[in-house]
Amino acid sequence: MTKHLKITAPVAIAALTLSASITLAADMKWDMPMAYSASNYHSENGAQFAKEVTEASGGKLEIVAHPGGSLFKGGEIFRAVRTGQAPIGERLISALGNEDPLFEIDSLPFLATSFADAKKLYDATKPELQKVLASKGLTLLYTVPWPPQGLYTKKPVNSTAEMKGVTFRAYNAATSRLAELMGAVPTKIEAAELSQAFATGAVESMVSSGSTGYDRKLWEHSSHWYNIQAWLPKNMVIVNNDAWAKLDEATQKVIMEKASEAEARGWAKAEELANWYVEELAKNGMTVGPAGDQLKADFAKIGETMTTEWLAKAGDTGKAAVDAYKAQ
Ligand code: PCA
Numbered sequence: 001m002t003k004h005l006k007i008t009a010p011v012a013i014a015a016l017t018l019s020a021s022i023t024l025a026a027d028m029k030w031d032m033p034m035a036y037s038a039s040n041y042h043s044e045n046g047a048q049f050a051k052e053v054t055e056a057s058g059g060k061l062e063i064v065a066h067p068g069g070s071l072f073k074g075g076e077i078f079r080a081v082r083t084g085q086a087p088i089g090e091r092l093i094s095a096l097g098n099e100d101p102l103f104e105i106d107s108l109p110f111l112a113t114s115f116a117d118a119k120k121l122y123d124a125t126k127p128e129l130q131k132v133l134a135s136k137g138l139t140l141l142y143t144v145p146w147p148p149q150g151l152y153t154k155k156p157v158n159s160t161a162e163m164k165g166v167t168f169r170a171y172n173a174a175t176s177r178l179a180e181l182m183g184a185v186p187t188k189i190e191a192a193e194l195s196q197a198f199a200t201g202a203v204e205s206m207v208s209s210g211s212t213g214y215d216r217k218l219w220e221h222s223s224h225w226y227n228i229q230a231w232l233p234k235n236m237v238i239v240n241n242d243a244w245a246k247l248d249e250a251t252q253k254v255i256m257e258k259a260s261e262a263e264a265r266g267w268a269k270a271e272e273l274a275n276w277y278v279e280e281l282a283k284n285g286m287t288v289g290p291a292g293d294q295l296k297a298d299f300a301k302i303g304e305t306m307t308t309e310w311l312a313k314a315g316d317t318g319k320a321a322v323d324a325y326k327a328q
Helices: 002-024 041-056 074-082 101-107 115-135 173-182 191-199 210-215 241-245 249-283 293-326
Strands: 028-033 061-066 088-092 138-145 150-153 167-170 185-188 205-208 224-226 234-240 287-289
Touching (some): 041 061, 041 138, 074 234, 101 173, 115 249, 138 241
Parallel strands (some): 167 185
Antiparallel strands (some): 138 234, 150 205, 150 224
């Protein structure tokens, strides 16, 4: 009898512990790969979204955000979600031009250069974006913009001719093309690998927001940021439709509600932080300001070339999307 008790007590305790942990854990867990630094507002917003869905789902779903490319690198996230390796994930939309030209519409230079216009462009093109994603088995949850894009250099630059032969970090096909049109030498590099690329001298310039320059301490590697205000690219959070179908309606509703809140929060945060980031670049010793007249004129011309090229590639759908935006 004594012997019998000695054996069952630990077993009973183990069983209790096990059942306690089962009731605490959610029925389902979604890992959510994200590409940018944990402290960036995109990642913080995503982490908040994940936490809120987890809490509001009543134990049915736990979403865990993995920032900084720790689960999948930026360049792998879209494929991971499309193939179901990850049920949900975040990706820079305009890096997906080889999937569909429509994904590049928010990186067309000088089409939408303010937060208000970027929002208009998003509203006008959202149905088409959702359609393209649906054709790949994906659902759009929310988007968040980056602040306006400017040129980081190691020296004062007055015209794009001065960028000839300069090595340039690109984050999508559009920034690669922009570099080519300046005579610069582009290499595609994810933000997570940026500091190293600059530190080793692999690249010496780029076009990006004050946000990414701040995250990656670009003042350690460059001296100037020209606010050419060329476009405001967006990140999107997408979900795999097979994973989506495994959720009950109530959980799907929770996700959509929290996604819509994350979208509003993210757009507001980007706008709120835009100037602050630029001030931080200046505080850390960089010369920041508008581009000079020649540089501006050169970029305007490059922008026209890129828009013409994109329209040829994007066909009637692309033209209709631009027209829908302009009609707003
Ligand atoms: N930061 C991202 C994309 C646009 C931006 O402002 C990056 O540089 O990778």
